Amino acid sequence: MTQSYFELFGIKPAFNIDLAILESHYRKIQSESHPDRFVNAMSAEKLKSMQMATLANEAYQTLKKPASRARYLLELQGITAISETNTAMPADFLMQQMEWREALEDAKATKDIAAVDNLLNEIKQEAKSLNSDLISLIDEKQDYGSATDATRKLIFIDKVCADINKVIEQIEN
Amino acid sequence: MAYSDKVLDHYENPRNVGSLDKNDPNVGTGMVGAPACGDVMKLMIKVNDSGIIEDAKFKTYGCGSAIASSSLVTEWLKGKTIDEAYAIKNSAIAEELALPPVKIHCSVLAEDAIKAAVADIKAKQLAKETA
Numbered sequence: 001m002t003q004s005y006f007e008l009f010g011i012k013p014a015f016n017i018d019l020a021i022l023e024s025h026y027r028k029i030q031s032e033s034h035p036d037r038f039v040n041a042m043s044a045e046k047l048k049s050m051q052m053a054t055l056a057n058e059a060y061q062t063l064k065k066p067a068s069r070a071r072y073l074l075e076l077q078g079i080t081a082i083s084e085t086n087t088a089m090p091a092d093f094l095m096q097q098m099e100w101r102e103a104l105e106d107a108k109a110t111k112d113i114a115a116v117d118n119l120l121n122e123i124k125q126e127a128k129s130l131n132s133d134l135i136s137l138i139d140e141k142q143d144y145g146s147a148t149d150a151t152r153k154l155i156f157i158d159k160v161c162a163d164i165n166k167v168i169e170q171i172e173n
Numbered sequence: 174m175a176y177s178d179k180v181l182d183h184y185e186n187p188r189n190v191g192s193l194d195k196n197d198p199n200v201g202t203g204m205v206g207a208p209a210c211g212d213v214m215k216l217m218i219k220v221n222d223s224g225i226i227e228d229a230k231f232k233t234y235g236c237g238s239a240i241a242s243s244s245l246v247t248e249w250l251k252g253k254t255i256d257e258a259y260a261i262k263n264s265a266i267a268e269e270l271a272l273p274p275v276k277i278h279c280s281v282l283a284e285d286a287i288k289a290a291v292a293d294i295k296a297k298q299l300a301k302e303t304a
Contacts, residue, residue: 085278087205087285094204097213101234152208159211163234 004076005059015070015138017063026060029053066127067158070134070151077144081151093153100160108167116171120164123157130154176237177271183241188248191230193217198301201255201294203286207278212239216286218250218258220294226250226258231286238276242266242283250287259291 006013009025033052038045062068074081100119107115130150137147176184193200195217203216212235219228229247233240245266250258266272266280 082208085281087207087282089206089208091204094206094213094215097206097234098204098215098232101213101232155208156206156211156213 005063005072008056008059009063013073013076015066015073016135017069019064022060022063026056029056065158066131066134067151067154070138070147070154073138074144074148074151079144079148081148082155089152089156090149093156097156097160104160104164104167108171111171113168113171116164116168120161120168123160123164127154127157127161130157176241179245179270180237180241180272183244183270184237187231187240187244189228189230189244190232192232193219193228193230198297199294201290201292201297203289203291203293205282205285205289207235207239207282209278210235210239212236212279212282214239214243214282214286216243216246216283216290218255218290218294220255224254224256226253226255235282236276236279238270238272238279239282241270242272242279243286245269246283246287255291255294258287261287 004013008029009022011017011021011025030053033049033056035046035050035053038049041049062072071081100123103119104116106112107119130153133150134147134154137143137150192215195202197219199220201218201220204214206213212233214231214233214235216231217229218226221227229250231243231247233243246261249261261284263277263280263284266283267277270280272280
């Protein structure tokens with residue numbers, strides 16, 4: 001299997017992709033490879049359709065989210081953005097992460113939903129700016145080194161967002 | 174995934190959580206992050222004039238294994254020289270906490286936090302000497 005996830009959906013490999021097109025191509029493959037259509041098929045055909053459905057799902061999940069899409073694009077360039085043994089991040093970035101985490105802890109303790117919302121907005125703004133950086137770095141400048149840094153930052157930001165959403169759920173219940 | 178008893182113990186009763194005065198010339202700060210999972214770890218050590226670590230505090234935002242790894246190293250660091258601290262290996266942390274292979278990166282994070290904190294205190298000492 002040498003086909004890339006982008007080729008699978010018939011779209012050009014890029015960071016800035018049309019999510020609606022990605023989704024419609026994904027749905028099409030899913031319906032074409034749905035097990036119900038292969039009830040009376042030979043087992044080899046059944047297996048092939050099942051493998052296709054699994055691959056399409058994996059590909060869709062990877063390309064749908066900006067951080068994993070960027071990571072995958074870098075992989076296609078032979079770059080491993082995420083190495084478990086590389087823990088060095090810019091100090092000011094980590095400081096910012098700590099501040100956000102501490103602010104979240106305080107807001108959680110006082111059940112201050114407005115403060116949590118503000119924090120979430122601030123972080124989403126940061127994610128947005130990293131997204132536009134990635135469009136420029138990957139699609140326009142092919143600056144994969146800087147794109148790797150931005151991708152790593154985006155993974156941290158996604159994690160904080162996920163944790164904030166958990167806190168919002170906890171406060172609201 | 175099941176955590177070992179030692180991880181659970183540190184996770185439920187983390188030792189030495191908190192901060193030291195980062196502007197204190199005898200305090201070194203190490204901050205690291207794991208891009209694989211988005212965990213962040215801050216480790217602070219207070220070193221006396223004989224180069225012995227008197228106090229250590231941490232703040233870790235991450236999974237149980239990351240918290241346990243940093244909690245454990247704060248216990249190990251106290252009483253050690255900064256060179257002894259620098260020599261602590263992630264494999265020793267992973268072994269003590271019986272971390273499964275997928276959580277080894279948490280112990281790497283803790284080792285790197287120690288190295289970053291030691292580098293910070295050494296830089297501060299050098300600045301003091303040359304001042």
